[in-house]
Amino acid sequence: MVTYRPPLKDMQFVLDELVDFDSLRSVPKFSELDSELIGSLLEEAGKLAVEAIAPCYDDGDKVGAQISDGDVTAAPGFGEAYKAFVEGGWPGISFNPDFGGQGLPSLLSFAVDEMLNSANMALAVCPMLTQAAVESLDRHGAESLKATYLANMISGVWTGAMDLTEPQAGSNLAAIRTVAKPIDDHFLISGTKIYISWGDHAMAENILHMVLARLPDAPPGVKGISLFLVPKYMVNEDGSLGARNDFRPVSIEHKMGIHGSPTCVMEFGANDGAVGYLVGELNEGLKCMFTMMNNARLKVGLEGLGIAEKAYQHARRYAFDRVQGRPPGGTDKSPIAGHPDVRRMLMLQKSVSEAMRVMCYTAGADSDRAEHLSDEDARAAYDSRVALMVPMVKAWCTELCQEMASVGVQIHGGMGYVEETGAAPIYRDARITTIYEGTTGIQAQDLAGRKIIRDSGKSVFALCDDIKVTVVALTKAGMSTQAHQLGQGLESMKTSVNWLLEHYANDQFAPNAVGYNLLMACSTVVAAWGMARSLLAAKARLDSGDTDTRFLSAKLTTASFFMDNVLPRAGAFAQAVTAGSDNIMGLSDAQF
């Protein structure tokens, strides 16, 4: 049974009030995008999510993808669901119109992706990876490659897969061993790749693998890695499909969750080698990969949002249905949602989902501004803002989505531990999100090293300045409690950043040791900043006579709840940061 209902009202509120959509409308090709148009787009996408994508979720979890004789079969219903997605024209909404895309802001694809993730994350991973492949090809591929492959990927007729990890090369891509031997205009690839999501299936006519490999004489480490496009079926001059290329899935993983998403071990070159084409420059594969990594990481943050929202809705329905006990002021016939502790848990889920939405969509709008604004300085400023936000969006939304899925189980009580009620699968699905596309530890390292130390904090202090503006605005608007709370949070954030900047040079362990707590301190405050801006926007609407008091007053309360119950964690994270690395690194190996 599909219980998910797209939270269109909140999505639209965020798009209308919190992402400065007007700045995007200053871009000529986006000038016609008014709120109404966006609303109908979201409504249509919501229908797709509920009617076509969500119904096969249960079979995805229970039956899952299967492999036999080197071919993967998607879970029951997934093929039809994917077909509806393609036929609706959804795969290409934010892509290059030259190749059939609709050229809308990627912000709108964020909103669509949120709904797909809530409906069926295991399936949504497939187009998400295709998007990533499209991006790297569009940005780095030769014109001839683009001409041959891009249109069918953008339309979704073909899907994409990302082949990075090898058994000995997980978080450390430098250790990649897959070999690409140059032959004429192409390369012959051989090696084993693991954890290849949607590495094989029959939902699409062809699958384009973006494979990291190294030439036989390439320099060692990351400076010898190149990126190759390796199609499942060769493509003839006339665009028709030819012979099957020399690679196969050899097994799929038995995972805790997202059973609908086949995670393949891929073997390339069992015979002569799989034909692949260079994307970008030789030995610059990692750079090409990183272009797309930013977006892919934001998209995993959106998975966190999708899961948190789904967990909330699922628990909400149970909490208002299940009658148990007599809450204060209630009767024996009261649903458990009347118990203050259950209400606290629902508020936690609701407020965190809403905070994630502001955080994700803001990052989405910023990345559109970084790409499309006419002013070069503005583009550069947004570019570094997005770079700064990527690890926060990825880590915070995924860490918190696991907590929210757990709260969903808890609200169900004993029923939550039983698979059939559907709270458990959300919990199991959620657990992958802090791992793939860079673990939380990798995000922490990215934030501390590349995003804070590298520019001496310039970018993060610019963000702090923006948060300070909101603190001032809260005071002006008479919300002194929340102004104080956000101000305290901001101090925790600054304290954490300053500690890092003061200590990294003399303590080689510092960035990685305190990175997690630094990341969580900063992103908790950024999440609260989004809720503070929501508070101000809702209050402004109410003050201007907007009569939708049900939604707007709920926003005031939900945002205030977040300030009371979630933001204080920033202080705890900051205390851990300033305690430094001594006790973290204090034990010898033998003392563990």
Next chain:
Amino acid sequence: MVTYRPPLKDMQFVLDELVDFDSLRSVPKFSELDSELIGSLLEEAGKLAVEAIAPCYDDGDKVGAQISDGDVTAAPGFGEAYKAFVEGGWPGISFNPDFGGQGLPSLLSFAVDEMLNSANMALAVCPMLTQAAVESLDRHGAESLKATYLANMISGVWTGAMDLTEPQAGSNLAAIRTVAKPIDDHFLISGTKIYISWGDHAMAENILHMVLARLPDAPPGVKGISLFLVPKYMVNEDGSLGARNDFRPVSIEHKMGIHGSPTCVMEFGANDGAVGYLVGELNEGLKCMFTMMNNARLKVGLEGLGIAEKAYQHARRYAFDRVQGRPPGGTDKSPIAGHPDVRRMLMLQKSVSEAMRVMCYTAGADSDRAEHLSDEDARAAYDSRVALMVPMVKAWCTELCQEMASVGVQIHGGMGYVEETGAAPIYRDARITTIYEGTTGIQAQDLAGRKIIRDSGKSVFALCDDIKVTVVALTKAGMSTQAHQLGQGLESMKTSVNWLLEHYANDQFAPNAVGYNLLMACSTVVAAWGMARSLLAAKARLDSGDTDTRFLSAKLTTASFFMDNVLPRAGAFAQAVTAGSDNIMGLSDAQF
């Protein structure tokens, strides 16, 4: 493969240094229990856990318990493991010698249970429930019932089960409908019970169900509930087994974890009614249940400890085996344990497991003192200390064990999400612990209502005084950083308690609304108190010339890590408490 190794050294350290074992030795029957004797007992129990109990864990998870034709079959190997447990004489170590028990302090059964839980929690649940049944029967049962049943339960030849929950009566036992019709000297029970762990199996010759039910004319609500002993097989005068009683398991739940523990739906009285015998007074079933609930809740806290320790050891092995990336100051051949963020996660697991151990064992020793000390006032004081500690031990150890199991998955990276590596099953098992034997929300309500408001904070402030003594001792010992940290934590705890005491009378929602954060604030500080006492004890040993510097200096670092990284959360919880219930209760139902 069994990777678990009983942490005998730390267990012995806690028993020797932190639970005031001398006060137990003042009890004549415990006077001979020296450290060496305890050491050999733990060593033997550890062998049992590793050699007999742990090996069937994997089959428990993968194959699980099965039901067919109304009979449950335990997972492969479970019967043999249980037999070894019984033949070793372990079931009765802390029970009444009049019925074959060994009469040791229950503290020692806590230590044994920790190891059983680490080895195979799904199996360990069975004797844990038998213990609970023994306790209620020993304390409340008529002599004739005790004579017939107790010896075989204490020896483990028969097992016990607790039948509380019904579909409409989960956290709210007042709604129980199962009927007990009086006939001669017994009762005929009919009704349906759900979530009955180990409700059926063939590992033991008989199963004694402790069933909550109400007489046809009983008063409504909790005041009409009585407790009955209902044997699977009738017991003849000569002690031999007779006919099968009129109840059956009708299905077992398909759960997220602990697949080795059959969770039964039990149907009583499909024919004439199941023969049951009253335990305790009529209509006082809930009282009898609560006697045993305290201990059962502490035992679930021990499950949390067992799981946290297991997750730590499992992740530790992986972290020191897996080579990936170059940590600061390391080489390409370094295991991931060299990466500061991985080390942080290992330290988190290690320190939290150790904190749980101090917390659980201290509560175990306190409950022995409450039962056995000669001085009546002292017994009463320990009795209220235990009552206060029960919700904290239960909630903190179970909430944190889930976080630690999650950290274990995270340390494994992608391998953690794949079932075969064994990190995922620990994560799935852990999830039940905050639900059964009273959810965390129920523990919070217990702490706020029965344990703090009822005595106007007397008991909790006595605990605060004890913590204050440790703060002073830290200062005296020259550990001013930790003294300051614990002092801050203590302030957070007092602030939370005072807020509750000042507001509950005027805000009916307050105790339940802020209860969770109050509980977490207090228990975080109590956990830190245990680590602070560990710090002092380790330092004292080092100062006195103890040469085991490897263990003792590790303890200093680990305890300090806990103060840096975990204790600060208390401040965040306290801030949430003092924010009150307004925003928690602020939305109308329609606004969710």
